[in-house]
Amino acid sequence: MRPRAFGRPYAEEVLQPVKAGYVSVTLIVALLLNLLPLSGWVLMLRPDFIALVLLYWGLEHPRKVGFFPAFLLGLAMDVAHGSLLGQHALAYTGLMFAAIALHRRVPMFGVRQQVLHILGILFLAQLTVLAVRLATGSDFPGWWYFLPSASGAILWPFARHMLTVRLRPRSDREEI
Amino acid sequence: MEYSPPPFFRRGPSLGTRLISFFLLSLALLFADARFGYLDVLRRGVGVMLYPLQKLVELPGETASLVADLFVTQATLRSENDRLQRENFMNAIRLQDHDAIAAENARLRELLELQPRVERASMVAEILYAARDPFVKRIILDKGSTHGVQAGAPVVDAQGLIGQVRRVFPWVSEVTLVTDRDQAIPVQLVRNGRRAMVFGLGYDGALELRFMPINADIEAGDVLVTSGIDGIYPAGLPVATVTGIERNAAYPFARVTSVPAAGVGSHRQVMILDPGEALPDRPPADEVQQRPRRTRRGG
Numbered sequence: 156m157r158p159r160a161f162g163r164p165y166a167e168e169v170l171q172p173v174k175a176g177y178v179s180v181t182l183i184v185a186l187l188l189n190l191l192p193l194s195g196w197v198l199m200l201r202p203d204f205i206a207l208v209l210l211y212w213g214l215e216h217p218r219k220v221g222f223f224p225a226f227l228l229g230l231a232m233d234v235a236h237g238s239l240l241g242q243h244a245l246a247y248t249g250l251m252f253a254a255i256a257l258h259r260r261v262p263m264f265g266v267r268q269q270v271l272h273i274l275g276i277l278f279l280a281q282l283t284v285l286a287v288r289l290a291t292g293s294d295f296p297g298w299w300y301f302l303p304s305a306s307g308a309i310l311w312p313f314a315r316h317m318l319t320v321r322l323r324p325r326s327d328r329e330e331i
Numbered sequence: 332m333e334y335s336p337p338p339f340f341r342r343g344p345s346l347g348t349r350l351i352s353f354f355l356l357s358l359a360l361l362f363a364d365a366r367f368g369y370l371d372v373l374r375r376g377v378g379v380m381l382y383p384l385q386k387l388v389e390l391p392g393e394t395a396s397l398v399a400d401l402f403v404t405q406a407t408l409r410s411e412n413d414r415l416q417r418e419n420f421m422n423a424i425r426l427q428d429h430d431a432i433a434a435e436n437a438r439l440r441e442l443l444e445l446q447p448r449v450e451r452a453s454m455v456a457e458i459l460y461a462a463r464d465p466f467v468k469r470i471i472l473d474k475g476s477t478h479g480v481q482a483g484a485p486v487v488d489a490q491g492l493i494g495q496v497r498r499v500f501p502w503v504s505e506v507t508l509v510t511d512r513d514q515a516i517p518v519q520l521v522r523n524g525r526r527a528m529v530f531g532l533g534y535d536g537a538l539e540l541r542f543m544p545i546n547a548d549i550e551a552g553d554v555l556v557t558s559g560i561d562g563i564y565p566a567g568l569p570v571a572t573v574t575g576i577e578r579n580a581a582y583p584f585a586r587v588t589s590v591p592a593a594g595v596g597s598h599r600q601v602m603i604l605d606p607g608e609a610l611p612d613r614p615p616a617d618e619v620q621q622r623p624r625r626t627r628r629g630g
Contacts, residue, residue, distance in 0.1 A: 190388045198463060241358070241360030244357040293466045294466075
């Protein structure tokens with residue numbers, strides 16, 4: 156068995172350096188996906204795309220995305236929801252912390268095992284929002300409230316692939 | 332888990348410090364918004380920046396409905412035209428009655444020396460989307476302060492009251508639906524004129540009448556309209572129909588549930604009414620009798 160590089164045993168491929176432009180484009184696309192005018196059960200199932208993309212950058216490239224973009228996107232979500240200013244900012248800040256703190260551990264696992272980690276982190280982020288809402292006098296909306304965590308975790312392998320694809324080095328042109 | 336690089340590689344504050352500072356910032360925002368409502372300027376700023384993104388996201392849906400409109404069959408159009416003509420005819424008859432009654436009402440009010448009813452200005456708006464927060468029942472409309480929308484204005488559809496404008500941004504406004512938790516509306520029973528308060532419950536399709544005594548004269552099927560005594564909602568807008576009454580002698584009040592009259596959450600176009608003139612000031616409350624204060628004698 157080949158000796159594994161420290162910290163990243165499964166990162167066998169060498170990726171291109173991440174440009175700040177690419178990071179911001181992915182975050183804006185995630186924001187657009189979150190703003191889609193959905194309703195009914197589709198809305199109930201819709202994963203939090205911003206949380207997923209933030210998790211990807213936090214886990215894979217913890218130096219590229221810090222707390223500030225997470226905080227700003229949280230504020231944007233609060234305004235779009237018309238909810239209390241700061242609840243999503245709080246949730247995304249916590250999520251970013253979890254991602255950066257776990258960035259040496261989670262990539263050690265295969266993609267399928269990562270899903271469980273993602274599920275836990277997304278669940279905690281939703282729990283933060285729920286705690287703020289309960290503290291300000293809302294009722295518990297029901298267990299379906301946590302469905303986006305599950306759908307987000309299920310979507311993780313796909314999202315991870317989509318975000319990594321652009322970072323793979325192009326095939327050598329000299330060979331052709 | 333957390334790692335710290337050697338001091339000569341240190342870049343910025345540690346993870347914990349950053350977490351705590353952003354956590355405190357978020358908490359400060361939450362408190363400022365929840366307790367004092369200081370942050371409307373910030374909210375409006377972010378709202379303006381989000382507006383083009385929201386428009387961009389709406390684009391595919393709008394294009395799809397435009398394309399779908401092109402392929403409406405002639406039969407559909409004709410049946411719709413027939414229906415509209417019939418409705419128009421019925422409405423014209425009602426309108427004739429209404430004109431006569433309005434004239435009579437104005438005359439009677441003059442005789443009784445009552446204040447004349449004011450006609451409210453109104454504005455048609457389109458629903459952009461429903462708020463994505465599962466805790467609140469709100470919709471976002473495509474008219475804002477540049478179109479003259481004011482916070483507090485009532486919003487209606489063809490069947491009745493939908494809600495009230497809560498926040499106004501430059502191009503959009505946010506409407507709290509009548510079904511939102513603790514949204515309160517003063518109403519009146521059409522059958523006997525009894526006044527009551529209707530509260531939203533936080534889920535679709537149900538409203539609750541609170542503080543109705545057990546012996547109150549109320550039946551299933553009673554229609555509730557706005558009473559107009561709050562000066563916000565014009566009198567006579569249908570709000571809800573009573574569906575069930577539970578009279579339990581163990582509690583001081585009856586449990587009365589009702590369904591909203593308007594198609595809350597099922598329409599595309601709504602109408603924003605002018606909030607109307609402010610009511611005259613309330614008479615001052617009785618001044619509390621102050622006890623004559625004992626003067627302390629200086630020694």
